[in-house]
Amino acid sequence: NDVVGQPYQHMAADLQVCGEATYTDDIKLSSDALWAIPVTSTRAHAKILKVDASQALQAPGVAGYFGHKDVPGSNMIGPVVADEEVFASEVVTAVGQIIGLVVADSESAARRAARLVVVEYQDLPAVMSCEEAVEAGAFYSYANRLECGDVDAALAAAEHTLEGTFKLSGQEHFYLETNNCCVIPLENDEFTIYSSTQAPAKHQKYVAHVLGVPAHKVVSKTKRLGGGFGGKETRSIFLHCAVAVPAHALRRPVKLSLDRDEDMQMTGQRHAFMCQYKVGHTSEGRITALDYKLYNNAGNSWDLSAAIMDRCLLHCDNVYKVDNMRVAGRLCRTNQASNTAFRGFGGPQGLMFAEMTVEQVARAVGRPVHEVRELNMYQEGDVTHFKQVLEVFRAPTCWKEVKASSQYEERMKQARVEAFNAEHRWRKRGLAITPTKFGISFTTKFMNQAGALVHVYLDGSVLVSHGGVEMGQGLHTKMAQVAAQVFISETSTDKVPNASPTAASASSDMYGGAVLDACRQIKERLLPYRERFPDRSFKEIVNAAYLDRVDLSAHGFYATPDITGFGGVRPFNYFAYGAAVAEVELDTLTGDWHVLRADVVMDVGNPLNPAIDIGQVEGGFVQGMGWLCMEELQWGDRQHPWVRPGHLFTKGPGTYKIPTANDIPVDFRVALLRDAPNTRAIHSSKAVGEPPFHLGACVFFALKEAVYAARK
Ligand SMILES: Nc1nc2c(c(=O)[nH]1)N[C@H]1C(S)=C(S)[C@@H](COP(=O)(O)O)O[C@H]1N2
Numbered sequence: 001n002d003v004v005g006q007p008y009q010h011m012a013a014d015l016q017v018c019g020e021a022t023y024t025d026d027i028k029l030s031s032d033a034l035w036a037i038p039v040t041s042t043r044a045h046a047k048i049l050k051v052d053a054s055q056a057l058q059a060p061g062v063a064g065y066f067g068h069k070d071v072p073g074s075n076m077i078g079p080v081v082a083d084e085e086v087f088a089s090e091v092v093t094a095v096g097q098i099i100g101l102v103v104a105d106s107e108s109a110a111r112r113a114a115r116l117v118v119v120e121y122q123d124l125p126a127v128m129s130c131e132e133a134v135e136a137g138a139f140y141s142y143a144n145r146l147e148c149g150d151v152d153a154a155l156a157a158a159e160h161t162l163e164g165t166f167k168l169s170g171q172e173h174f175y176l177e178t179n180n181c182c183v184i185p186l187e188n189d190e191f192t193i194y195s196s197t198q199a200p201a202k203h204q205k206y207v208a209h210v211l212g213v214p215a216h217k218v219v220s221k222t223k224r225l226g227g228g229f230g231g232k233e234t235r236s237i238f239l240h241c242a243v244a245v246p247a248h249a250l251r252r253p254v255k256l257s258l259d260r261d262e263d264m265q266m267t268g269q270r271h272a273f274m275c276q277y278k279v280g281h282t283s284e285g286r287i288t289a290l291d292y293k294l295y296n297n298a299g300n301s302w303d304l305s306a307a308i309m310d311r312c313l314l315h316c317d318n319v320y321k322v323d324n325m326r327v328a329g330r331l332c333r334t335n336q337a338s339n340t341a342f343r344g345f346g347g348p349q350g351l352m353f354a355e356m357t358v359e360q361v362a363r364a365v366g367r368p369v370h371e372v373r374e375l376n377m378y379q380e381g382d383v384t385h386f387k388q389v390l391e392v393f394r395a396p397t398c399w400k401e402v403k404a405s406s407q408y409e410e411r412m413k414q415a416r417v418e419a420f421n422a423e424h425r426w427r428k429r430g431l432a433i434t435p436t437k438f439g440i441s442f443t444t445k446f447m448n449q450a451g452a453l454v455h456v457y458l459d460g461s462v463l464v465s466h467g468g469v470e471m472g473q474g475l476h477t478k479m480a481q482v483a484a485q486v487f488i489s490e491t492s493t494d495k496v497p498n499a500s501p502t503a504a505s506a507s508s509d510m511y512g513g514a515v516l517d518a519c520r521q522i523k524e525r526l527l528p529y530r531e532r533f534p535d536r537s538f539k540e541i542v543n544a545a546y547l548d549r550v551d552l553s554a555h556g557f558y559a560t561p562d563i564t565g566f567g568g569v570r571p572f573n574y575f576a577y578g579a580a581v582a583e584v585e586l587d588t589l590t591g592d593w594h595v596l597r598a599d600v601v602m603d604v605g606n607p608l609n610p611a612i613d614i615g616q617v618e619g620g621f622v623q624g625m626g627w628l629c630m631e632e633l634q635w636g637d638r639q640h641p642w643v644r645p646g647h648l649f650t651k652g653p654g655t656y657k658i659p660t661a662n663d664i665p666v667d668f669r670v671a672l673l674r675d676a677p678n679t680r681a682i683h684s685s686k687a688v689g690e691p692p693f694h695l696g697a698c699v700f701f702a703l704k705e706a707v708y709a710a711r712k
């Protein structure tokens with residue numbers, strides 16, 4: 001197998017840098033195609049008194065206005081709980097919620113006409129944040145919790161206790177490709193739908209449901225995304241279902257392409273979280289008791305907020321052993337667009353609570369933070385607070401490696417850091433080291449399944465399709481490697497049915513298993529021909545088998561073995577580990593800072609493609625750093641009274657600051673742990689999509705060190 005493990009370039013890299021790669025918006029449509037522009041709520045919470053589209057319908061080029069009355073099937077859907085309307089009917093519960101669509105023969109005509117639709121509202125009280133929801137008692141009926149040991153007794157017996165509240169803000173996905181979709185009606189109520197989504201199967205299911213047609217009449221295709229990061233796992237469904245209604249009614253192709261400001265206002269973000277913590281610890285800094293009350297800002301519908309809180313509950317330990325722990329979660333019902341999956345899916349929030357707690361304890365006992373981290377770290381074989389055994393625990397290995405390779409101890413002591421800080425009044429440096437552990441598998445057990453379809457053609461070329469979506473993470477490249485010298489086409493529900501969303505970082509594991517299963521079936525059928533004609537080419541073997549009427553196509557399947565889902569003792573198939581060191585320099589007068597050097601060691605098993613994996617680690621690190629140190633959403637709420645309630649003030653790169661080339665660590669050293677096999681996944685590899693995201697936390701803690709130095 002000299003193909004797997006090689007650092008092949010991303011399969012579409014050349015196409016993408018030459019601008020030849022096709023995205024949903026590039027799909028050529030017939031001349032009778034129409035553009036849809038959403039008419040959305042401008043209120044955070046209000047009754048709809050009247051919607052008047054009469055002027056819009058007179059506007060040039062307009063083919064129609066569509067709202068909840070025009071839905072042929074069901075107007076109420078939702079990926080987990082069916083609690084969301086495709087078109088708002090009586091009440092709007094967030095700014096940006098779709099009330100209707102104007103369709104016209106050009107985007108500009110549709111956009112102009114959409115502004116002519118008049119909506120009259122009667123405002124209702126709005127709840128915008130976790131704090132406001134707690135005051136108002138506005139929650140969804142979710143009450144999962146995890147508990148081990150006896151927290152109350154341990155807190156009472158603790159030498160010292162600390163308590164307080166941690167708050168983490170949301171984050172915009174800022175995928176470069178905004179939400180795009182188009183619906184093409186064919187004969188006899190059949191539809192082909194193209195969309196920028198991580199979950200084509202969900203699009204097929206819900207478009208069929210909203211149109212009232214059987215799913216087998218809807219084929220959902222996705223070639224690639226210009227980024228998803230979780231933001232296109234479920235929120236893309238609603239846009240697509242809305243667009244399907246005029247396409248169905250007018251029997252004409254309809255497309256929709258959101259502008260950046262519409263996308264940021266309408267499609268949900270990373271959940272803001274709040275954690276009320278109580279921690280018991282000894283004088284040397286060992287944590288003996290931990291009590292977390294967690295809240296996330298779920299927005300105006302369930303969406304995935306329950307699974308996100310589940311994953312947060314499962315990650316509040318990070319790499320630390322706490323014998324007495326209780327974590328309980330609540331989902332806050334607010335009038336924000338429903339918050340949704342975002343790289344790490346609640347995990348980064350849980351990991352941050354663990355890190356912030358350890359850091360508070362270190363300050364309280366007056367010890368360097370890294371010592372307290374080491375003091376509390378699990379050992380191999382320990383059991384987590386949710387009772388999963390840490391079978392192969394590589395956090396200490398990653399920690400030791402990155403501490404050595406970054407010369408952390410030396411740099412901390414004589415270092416540039418203390419010496420620099422002694423000589424500089426307004427510029428201060430900080431150094432920090434943080435670990436991570438990330439559970440791999442959907443915590444919803446049934447989602448851990450995957451399909452593939454492999455065809456061998458008579459010219460010897462092989463076509464591989466699988467249920468996973470290429471969003472830039474290199475999945476298709478890895479699958480092609482797994483099937484070796486293969487041409488990958490696109491993701492399509494008529495090739496692989498019922499696919500889970502491409503999420504939870506497990507796609508390489510699962511679709512790898514499915515592709516391997518399909519290839520092995522075909523290989524077995526070709527074996528007799530290989531043996532009979534040992535020196536013939538693959539093409540000749542294939543033709544010999546074909547003439548004997550051997551089936552040259554196979555469906556492959558994979559279901560992750562031995563996992564329990566949330567609530568059991570083995571929700572994760574395995575864990576991914578990593579550790580990182582960052583040195584920053586902060587200008588205390590301007591607040592400007594940059595990362596002088598970052599060192600990362602990530603355990604990715606035996607990488608299927610080390611080049612792609614290093615790219616994932618670099619991207620995850622920078623995206624995590626952006627979340628914790630740069631990006632700030634400003635919603636119209638109590639903290640930002642100058643913004644109309646429920647409106648998003650930061651709706652573009654001019655006001656919402658995401659990391660760019662200038663923010664990447666000046667000296668960025670990423671290493672993949674060597675000799676780290678993983679028996680639990682294909683070719684001994686490990687998931688790499690989400691796990692590195694949390695390592696950006698080391699920049700946050702390095703900046704804290706610099707601020708502490710400035711206040712000495
Ligand atoms: N370039 C790129 N990398 C990415 C993403 C993306 O949208 N673009 N999504 C991330 C998220 S949220 C996940 S879950 C994984 C999904 O892909 P995988 O399951 O193949 O790892 O890729 C991660 N890396």
Ligand SMILES: Cc1nc(=O)[nH]c2[nH]cnc12
Nearest residue numbers: 307341345442443503504
């Ligand atoms: C649904 C779901 N469950 C998970 O455990 N992790 C995820 N990432 C993105 N989506 C998911």
Ligand code: MOS
Nearest residue numbers: 230342343503504
């Ligand atoms: O699991 Mo990623 O789509 S948040």
